[in-house]
Amino acid sequence: MNNILGLFRKSGNQLETGGSAGLQPADTRQCPSCKCYETKAAIRKNKSVCPHCGYHYRIGARHRIRMITDPNSFCELFDSVRPQDSLRFPNYAQKLQDAAKATGETEAVVCGTASIDGRPCALFVMDARFIMGSMGSAVGERIARLFEYAAAHQLPVIGFTASGGARMQEGILSLMQMAKVSGAVGRHSEAGGLYITVLTDPTTGGVTASFAMQGDIILAEPKALVGFAGKRVIEQTTKRRLPADFQSAEFMLHHGFVDAIVPRARLRETLAGLLRLHAGKEAR
Amino acid sequence: MAAYQKLKAARANGRPTASAYIRQMFENTLELHGDRKFGDDPAMLGGVGWLGDLPVTYIAIEKGDSTQERIRRNFGCPKPEGYRKALRLMQQAEKFHRPVVCLVDTSGAYCGEDAEQRGQGQAIADNLLHMMQLQTPVISVVIGEGGSGGALGIAVADRVYMLENAVYSVISPEGCASIIWKDAGMVAQAAEHLRITATDMVELGVAERVIPENFEQFDQMCEQLKTQLLSDFAALSALPAEQMLQQRYARFRSIGQYQETENA
Incomplete structure (x- = not known):
């Protein structure tokens, strides 16, 4: 029973x-x-x-930054870009206030430059505590600016994704951020820049369908939820139960969409190693 | 007409689907199949043909116009192989300097186990990245539903047109209603708040043109659409490729509304 x-x-x-x-x-x-x-x-x-x-x-963006970067090396950028309730969507203004109060952040992503084991990089870290790390205009703008900055200064970009996807409360403007950031990723890439994504729990929806999957190298934390459509939506569409490991980092690795799963304890040294490798001989 | 009425019109049975536009607007077409990696997605059509005296590549999401066709077309919900076929044909168009016309009509990319296994997110991400850099003009026309990332996957374009009653949305109003109000019955309110109509798109900088609908005189309507496409392609083709890409970048770069504080 x-x-x-x-x-x-x-x-x-x-x-x-x-x-x-x-x-x-x-x-x-x-x-x-x-x-x-x-x-x-x-x-x-x-x-x-x-x-x-x-x-x-799950950990907040600042906590992540402390964990990964060299002490006192982080310099925040584009914090001046702030969200607004452009569509006057029900409860959105309140939601933004609540999220800011609960997290101490002004948006769902923190951007800046830092060094990791002495190697400089540009960094964006999404924060799932801020309206589920969802991407609206300000999130898209901050990340796009970071890629433009990194291209201009010949810096590699390391991005930690944690997001439920595009932010519904900003309607179509949120969807367009996927294209906007993709454009900036492309320009950074054309300039020869290295882009490493680290998929953390959860990476879904419009973030998966854009910059999360555009890294030269795609890493993931163990067991992180990574996928496009929500599990419940898929079960409703197909009327079938999904396996327990569905849309996990391991599932994505198995199907060929992730380069490596790296436990948090080894993340810093792995990123430092990749930065050194891409910096060439003199960095060895 | 209120957003909800437009939503219903955009989804209405009997509304012309992509194949009707292809038959009416293009001549001497040849449909090209397959993504060369996994298979052929019947929800995503593509091919080559003539738009007046201009050779073009067309990409289109086809919902199907009968029950049997709708099932075969997976109700216009493309799978990863559909997006990969679209990208393959767009890159072929780039090689041969053919402009690309994309017809968008989908409730969204397919939400299924197999689609996830084959990387639905990655397939769309790849299209966004490469369409942004595609060195040939692209115009996307939302002819019915523009459902979220599944629509954007073939709508990173130099110009976006909306049919008069077409809609474009980040999430289905039903999905939005059930998340915000825990009540799928609030669809009409959700549709209103999400700002999904053609005029909304022009206002928000997401689309350039609204195309009047006249399904009774479909041939005339398509003729006007064709004239518009040819005129915009002529203007785009006159630009050096670099400038065209710069404008496409600027087009998307400028979409979004945020505040800029003095000093954080």
């Missing part, structure tokens, strides 16, 4: 729940994957990866 009822239960949607657990002491977290309890300090010390099963928690 339990099994039968299970079929009718709405499957947990990671995009909505964010994977957080129920009641627990304030300084501990229960891993959504292995269900083990661990202190927040221990998890944080382990780069926000569960020490027991290797589950990669």
Whole structure:
């Protein structure tokens, strides 16, 4: 009977729940994957990866930047580009305010320059806590400017994607950001620039269908959700249950859309190695 | 007409689908099949032919005009091989300096297990990247529904036309309604708020022209559309390739509305 009822239960949607657990002491977290309890300090010390099963928690953009770049090397760019409620979409202005308050960010992406193990690069890091990392005009503008800046200054670009896709509340303007950023990616590429994408949980929709998949090298964090259409939409369309690993980083690797899966603990050295390799002999 | 009425008109049975425009506007056509990688997608048509005395490549999303055809065409929802076929034909057009006409009519790229396995996201991403750099003029015409990334995958163009009752949207109004109001019945409100109509597109800088509809005199309507296409292609072809690409880049670069604060 339990099994039968299970079929009718709405499957947990990671995009909505964010994977957080129920009641627990304030300084501990229960891993959504292995269900083990661990202190927040221990998890944080382990780069926000569960020490027991290797589950990669979602992390904010600043946290990511601290983890990857050399101390005090990050210089933020294009923070002056801010979102606005152009279409006067219901609740959007409030949503923007709430997101800013909850995250301390002004948009769902943080851009800038930094060095990684001494190698300079341009960097964009999306923040899934800000309206699910969705892309509106300001997100598109910041990332497009970053690629233009990187092309002008001959810098490689490293981009961490985390997004539910185009931001509905800005309507068609959000969709057009996919083309806009693609254009800037193309120009940076034509100028010989290296672009590495790191797909993190979750990378979906219009971001997958544009700059997430346009890297020269595409890396992914283990078990990250990566796909185009939402799992529930596909199940509704095809009336079929999908396998558990569907649209995971591993699924994407298996089907040939990701170059390598890199655990968070090895991400910094992997990126540094790639930057050195592309800088040539003198950087070795 | 309110956005919701337009949405219904754009989806109405009996509205001409892409093949009707192809038959009416182009002469001596040859349909070209396959992406050379996996297969041939019946939802995405492509081929070569004459637009007046101009050799062109056409790409079109075909919904089908009968139940049987709709099933065969997957209701106009292309799969990755469709987008890859489109790109193959566009790059062929570039080689032979043929302008490209894209006819857009889709509720969206296909949402299915096989489409994900074959990289629906990657296929569209590739089209956006390469269409932005394609060294031949491209004009995309939204003839019915412009459904999100599935439409944009063949609409990165120098000019975008909207038919009078065509719509273009980041998400289906149904999807939007169920997310925002948890109520699929709020479609009309969602359609209104999303700004999906032809005039909205011109206002927001997403489209250049609105093409009047006259399905009773379809031949005349297509003749006007053809004249418009030929005139815009003539202007685009007169530009050096670099300048044309610069303008295409600037066209998309300028879309979007945001604030710029003094000093962050």
